[in-house]
Amino acid sequence: MINSPIDNRQSTIRTINPTPFFFAVLSIVAFYYSGLNLQFVANEVIIRVVRNSLLVLALVIPVIAGMGLNFSIIIGAMCAQAGWIIMLDLKVPGIYGISGAVFSGVIISIICGYAIGTYLNRVKGREMIATIIIGILGAGIYEFIFLVGYGSFIRSHNSEMLLSRGVGIRDMVDLAPYRNIIDKLWLMDIHGIEFPLFMLFIAGIAAVVLKFMLSTRLGQQFRAVGIDRMSAELAGINTDNTRIKAIIISTVFACLGQIIFLQNIGMVNVYTAHMNSDIFSCAAILAGGATIREAKIRHVFIGIFLFHSLYIVTPQAGQNMFANAALGEYFRSFIAYGSIAMAILLNIRVERQKANT
């Protein structure tokens, strides 16, 4: 991130992205000053790997398909919340509720993904800014449905979720009926560090599925479209269709990711839980060494590990170094925004250099 990897001398050799090292150094320094216990940090990091892995994995395919960072994974997150709310509304208990939330969330996110993909085909070259605005639009529609619609034109079946005025869902709904059903499965404890093996297993499965998907014909098509759209079209690939598929898969992954995230937290902050999920996920994958043009599955896991280690220790480090915890919080949002900005700037410069040569 500091040394830009676009030196002509270096471009012949395979360059190593310095971003992960930057994040690692920063995390270690912040960890040293935070004075936090290693065991606590390790537990927190494991929880966050479990919570965020699918959301971040969702970013891989659009990057490979040449569409840049897909900020509209926030729509997938909202679909997941909608899935949970539907299940709570219908009062479906236990494991059936979890499956129902997954099922309804996935259905909604396929529909949304199709719509987003179709729109993105009309704004080729401007996908990233478009996905940011789509995220804002989605948040507006989401609030409209659950704050204004629920209880007025959508019939409510569960009066406990309603606001006292009779319209709209409360800010926070409890996922108590579904808590700890899959979280505590296969829990392993090594020296006070808890490994929720089942959840890690799910994250692993998701990574394997994604890896497999990339090796299939469809995966090759994604790559071909990402490298050069025109020649992919000439080679007989329906590029528009492929791009729509990329966004649908991404949205579904994001939806599943948010279902796991909320299930793990144990409640849904109806109007705020999805916020920043796009920014933090993008920052995480970039921290792992991905760029706007290249993303691998290892970038996802390295990235979550590095970004969230930093995320956990900064408030305490800010408190100890400057007697102000808010400073650490602002610092980490700066790191998130700043790393995305840097990635975009560097990538565009690399692209232009390639175009010139």
Added chain:
Amino acid sequence: MKKYLPHLPQIIIISFIVTLFFIALKIDIAASTIFNDLVVRLILNSVVVVSLIPMVNSGAGLNFGVPVGAVSGLLGMVITANAGGKGLLGFFCSIAVSMPFAIVAGAIYGRILNKVKGREEIAATFIGFSIVSIMCLFWVVAPFTHPQMVWILGQSGLRNTIGLKDFWEKSLYHFMQFRIGELIIPVGSFMFIGMILLFLFLFSRTKTGMMMNAAGENESFARINGVNIEGIRILSVIISTTLVAIGTCIYAQQYGFIELYDAPLMASFPAVSALLLGGSSGKRFFLRHALLGVVLYQSLYLLSLPVANMLLMPQMAEIIRMIVTSCIILYALAKISHVSEEA
């Protein structure tokens, strides 16, 4: 003649506004109140919307980096307030103090945008986000001491919102204010904003202004004719950033509060949306587009407030605004891409 026909979003928004207007009159909201509120909202927002024009016309894209100018304005105001500026003089001082920051920030920002030609929108968005979060760090550690600006208890740093009641709240608004019946006409504010518009109009008639428009309309043609594209684009970014800083000072003066920290984070989207709503069929935007856009955008927001309150759902207005803002930008993005693909 086709040039003057309203396009699709305008037709939808106007019919929406007319409906809301009649509902508002029906629930006993005086037309004069609506007028006065609209004037206030125009003072709050028009300069920021107008500020987007030089950048769009020079081909540097829609300015999604409004926060760059906004934080310069905030910095100017905070410094002036800390030094004890008061009244109308304090207000003008705050603009003067923010000017150098805006120019330097604009020059750097313009240089970066030149490096990312063709992808300005996404780069600008994240430059804006980053600068807001850097300034969050600054507001915490900055050595300001004025008791009305820092937290009262222990905590270091500036407050989230600084009330301007004892500084220069509404000083420009009250300057040369007339009343016709129940209508309030703030001549001072109108004159100040009018001067900015006049400056932009006259500037577009100068040689530099014409070069700027030429650079936006056809870059290679302008380059052949000896226009320094990079330089002219940086100049347009500086002008835009400076105008945003002025707009922020006017906003705070009218609103009565300086809002720090995360407040300017999303400032770009409503402004861009208002300009696009004013719309233009060609590549070039004129002042009238910006003014029409800001009037339509703000009246929609203004009229949806009482109606939302009537329905006992005060959040409705904000939700409608979010949906409208993003729909307009998405529509325009699709249209721009369609045009550029045909060319």
